[in-house]
Amino acid sequence: MQEPILEVKTLKTSFKSKNRATTVVDGIDFQIGPNEVVALVGESGCGKSMTSLSIMQLLPRSGEISGGEIRFRGKNLLNLSKKEMADVRGRKISMIFQEPMTSLNPVLTIGLQMTEAIVRHLGVGKEQATQTADEWLRRVGFPEPTRTRRQFPHQLSGGMRQRVMLAMAMVCKPDLLIADEPTTALDVTIQAQVLDLMRDLLKETGMSVLFITHDLGVVAEMANRVIVMYAGQIVETADVRTLFTQSAHPYTKGLLQSTPRMKGSIEKLVPIPGAVPPAGSILPGCRFADRCPLATEQCRERPPELREISPGHSVRCILA
Numbered sequence: 034m035q036e037p038i039l040e041v042k043t044l045k046t047s048f049k050s051k052n053r054a055t056t057v058v059d060g061i062d063f064q065i066g067p068n069e070v071v072a073l074v075g076e077s078g079c080g081k082s083m084t085s086l087s088i089m090q091l092l093p094r095s096g097e098i099s100g101g102e103i104r105f106r107g108k109n110l111l112n113l114s115k116k117e118m119a120d121v122r123g124r125k126i127s128m129i130f131q132e133p134m135t136s137l138n139p140v141l142t143i144g145l146q147m148t149e150a151i152v153r154h155l156g157v158g159k160e161q162a163t164q165t166a167d168e169w170l171r172r173v174g175f176p177e178p179t180r181t182r183r184q185f186p187h188q189l190s191g192g193m194r195q196r197v198m199l200a201m202a203m204v205c206k207p208d209l210l211i212a213d214e215p216t217t218a219l220d221v222t223i224q225a226q227v228l229d230l231m232r233d234l235l236k237e238t239g240m241s242v243l244f245i246t247h248d249l250g251v252v253a254e255m256a257n258r259v260i261v262m263y264a265g266q267i268v269e270t271a272d273v274r275t276l277f278t279q280s281a282h283p284y285t286k287g288l289l290q291s292t293p294r295m296k297g298s299i300e301k302l303v304p305i306p307g308a309v310p311p312a313g314s315i316l317p318g319c320r321f322a323d324r325c326p327l328a329t330e331q332c333r334e335r336p337p338e339l340r341e342i343s344p345g346h347s348v349r350c351i352l353a
């Protein structure tokens with residue numbers, strides 16, 4: 034097997050309040066290989082964003098990584114200085130968000146923001162940076178890049194801003210792109226256009242991607258492999274085909290049954306009852322037991338291990 038680009042080992046992330054720490058990412062392990070698109074899925078609050086912000090070391094002030102390793106091309110990012118980590122961000126690992134205004138500066142033109150990033154990360158002169166910015170703006174679908182460069186973010190539509198952010202994230206040809214719900218806020222036609230564009234660019238550049246989403250339709254279109262998270266833990270991981278055809282965790286099955294499908298027979302959507310338990314109120318047994326239609330007494334006794342049930346397919350459920 035090829036060397037992984039990213040290796041996350043028993044990562045733990047917590048939030049501190051007055052006198053207690055709440056663990057929101059609880060010992061997760063995964064790898065992303067070269068050219069691989071790995072989707073991280075789960076309901077709101079299960080810890081997807083905190084996982085990606087931990088990798089980037091962009092956690093909110095009260096959050097901290099309390100254990101584990103994040104190895105990027107073999108090097109533990111947690112041992113880097115602030116300056117070294119700042120070099121990794123943008124140059125080696127880029128991130129795009131649901132709301133592009135999170136990463137675009139509203140008072141600077143698109144051109145200034147792009148060229149500044151190119152000059153800083155690639156160490157080229159301003160003229161070369163402008164040329165590179167224009168090339169990328171064209172690639173993401175702006176036929177008149179000189180005009181787009183002069184515009185401010187608020188002058189663009191949501192879909193256009195998302196494409197500018199994609200160009201900014203890819204301009205330094207990072208090895209890894211972390212995409213946190215990049216199309217969730219867009220309407221469906223624009224979402225499909227942005228996803229198509231992303232797929233083309235990924236094929237062209239061979240970049241690895243951690244794709245965070247709660248939308249299994251997007252997973253089916255974009256990912257090679259899927260990691261399902263629940264209450265801060267990985268509950269199932271498999272290649273995309275296995276996950277859709279032979280999911281083994283009742284939570285994954287629940288997610289699939291609550292997702293509409295365009296093809297095949299019309300089926301009734303079945304929502305998963307209840308909600309993700311708030312971090313800090315975790316029960317002793319399986320974290321999903323209270324919402325699980327199959328839970329037994331044994332499930333509530335002790336936490337299940339994540340175990341491999343077939344090559345590349347692991348599940349955290351004693352019934353699987």
Ligand SMILES: Nc1ncnc2c1ncn2[C@@H]1O[C@H](COP(=O)(O)OP(=O)(O)OP(=O)(O)O)[C@@H](O)[C@H]1O
Pocket residue numbers: 048057075076077078079080081082083084093095247311312
């Ligand atoms: N600033 C914060 N302080 C304390 N707890 C937080 C903070 N931000 C997030 N959390 C908690 O961390 C847990 C994981 O949140 P996270 O944002 O990673 O979930 P998510 O799966 O990405 O959900 P979403 O899809 O809604 O973004 C949640 O229980 C949340 O309440």
